[in-house]
Amino acid sequence: MSIKRKKDEDNIFKIINDMFDQFHRSLTQEFQEMMEFGGIFQKPTWKINGDICSLEPLFDIRPGKDKITIIIDLPKVNNKDDIELNISKNIIDVKAKLSKDVCYEKWSGSQKKAKFRQFEKSIRIPWTIDPDNVEAEFKDGILKITAKRLSEFKKIDIQ
Template identity: 25%
Template sequence: MKQLTRYQPSAAPVSNLRREMDRIFNELIPFSWRLDEPETGMSMWTPITDMMETDNEYLLEVELPGLTKKDIQINCQDNVLSVEGERKHDKKEERPGYLRSERSYGAFKRSIILPTSILEDKVKATFKDGILKITVPKAEKSKRKTVPIE
């Protein structure tokens, strides 16, 4: 008897491979070592970050819903911009109707190596509505220059 197989688009083999690799690693890694399990009380997450470049600066937008300015630290050294912080999980009693929690909690650190020299002392950041916006000015020597053809 033949088995029916559901049609899957061309990206499915990659998704299947990833799912299978996740399954294998979950079976190989001892349960207590996994950090992204609700039973351990810990999780790992990386905030989503957009990065743009203009002639004069780099612009970064980092999604940090549920955090405050006090929860975030920004460091800049040797052309590496680091954003770190922690989203704390409020341990609440089981509520009726509460089925699942998919939000990630715990500490995070996101470091980005910038491709050109920057003015570390001129970096500015604003935080509003869960979006951290960081402006990183480029150093004068690293700005793009147009060379005229003679």
């Protein structure tokens, strides 16, 4: 009877161990995919290129079956004419002039003072979109971009 009990205990521990292994593999895969597309740990959220200091805007990608919606937060941008938007099959480049400079002093060990005049971000989209079928709308500091999602596969006739 003690032998049976030992086998049952071993079986339970094997099941638990298998569950943790599966969880670990799944978590590792999700983390790798997240890091591949920019990740949550991507730093810094600003760019300094000579005299031009740019902030990176917050954004959200919302995939749908036939379209992809990208929401970009552009506070302190008042006019759509202050936004430059360029789109390729899987990259969106956005630059937007701030209505008022954003200044920081003593905010980092290597940077003591910076004056940001624009937002700038290159967003990699993990799906292919049709750059000729894109709509963009700007209202109250929010840029909403809607793009047609292209099929990943194309049927090929075999002769």
